[in-house]
Amino acid sequence: AQSVTQLGSHVSVSEGALVLLRCNYSSSVPPYLFWYVQYPNQGLQLLLKYTSAATLVKGINGFEAEFKKSETSFHLTKPSAHMSDAAEYFCAVSGLGTYKYIFGTGTRLKVLA
Amino acid sequence: NAGVTQTPKFRVLKTGQSMTLLCAQDMNHEYMYWYRQDPGMGLRLIHYSVGEGTTAKGEVPDGYNVSRLKKQNFLLGLESAAPSQTSVYFCASRGENEKLFFGSGTQLSVL
Numbered sequence: 001a002q003s004v005t006q007l008g009s010h011v012s013v014s015e016g017a018l019v020l021l022r023c024n025y026s027s028s029v030p031p032y033l034f035w036y037v038q039y040p041n042q043g044l045q046l047l048l049k050y051t052s053a054a055t056l057v058k059g060i061n062g063f064e065a066e067f068k069k070s071e072t073s074f075h076l077t078k079p080s081a082h083m084s085d086a087a088e089y090f091c092a093v094s095g096l097g098t099y100k101y102i103f104g105t106g107t108r109l110k111v112l113a
Numbered sequence: 114n115a116g117v118t119q120t121p122k123f124r125v126l127k128t129g130q131s132m133t134l135l136c137a138q139d140m141n142h143e144y145m146y147w148y149r150q151d152p153g154m155g156l157r158l159i160h161y162s163v164g165e166g167t168t169a170k171g172e173v174p175d176g177y178n179v180s181r182l183k184k185q186n187f188l189l190g191l192e193s194a195a196p197s198q199t200s201v202y203f204c205a206s207r208g209e210n211e212k213l214f215f216g217s218g219t220q221l222s223v224l
Binding site: 103 | 117144146154161171172203207211213215216
């Protein structure tokens with residue numbers, strides 16, 4: 001069964017510092033991988049998606065993620081945090097031939113002034 | 114451009130009461146989903162539908178029923194609400210390139 005694990009339910013960074021949010025997946029077949037962001041009192045929005053075309057995926061708002069098959073990881077990064085990045089971030093996986101999306105438990109990012 | 118619309122936004126129920134949550138999408142998507150979000154547990158799939166007239170169980174289907182009589186609507190029903198069903202419920206539909214579009218959520222409290 002597919003699953004994703006997000007390490008760290010809360011992450012705090014200073015404004016301007018590197019953002020690193022960790023996600024590891026469990027799958028025997030290279031999956032579709034996603035990062036979604038949820039701002040307070042809103043639904044989730046897609047940040048970026050991996051579909052095997054390239055291992056480094058660029059998303060919106062300056063975020064990017066690198067797919068590493070050997071480590072079964074898909075960590076999300078941003079070189080310089082902004083106050084507006086404060087939100088909850090979810091990693092998700094979907095497998096070939098399935099219609100289900102499995103989400104991680106989420107990481108709440110706090111950006112300190 | 115409404116996208117995915119959920120109603121109601123908030124609801125308080127007493128144990129044993131029933132209610133229906135409505136999800137409507139105007140993007141002609143085939144696949145629709147109901148998730149619940151609980152602190153520390155992320156989003157868990159309740160039920161999903163791959164097209165009009167079809168439904169399937171997700172990870173946590175017990176206590177819920179769904180219907181997809183029209184392509185644009187996906188209803189989630191609670192026949193006899195329990196405090197364990199206190200949660201935030203999100204509906205989503207799947208667009209091109211496997212992108213999910215989410216509604217703004219329904220906050221449900223069961224007393």
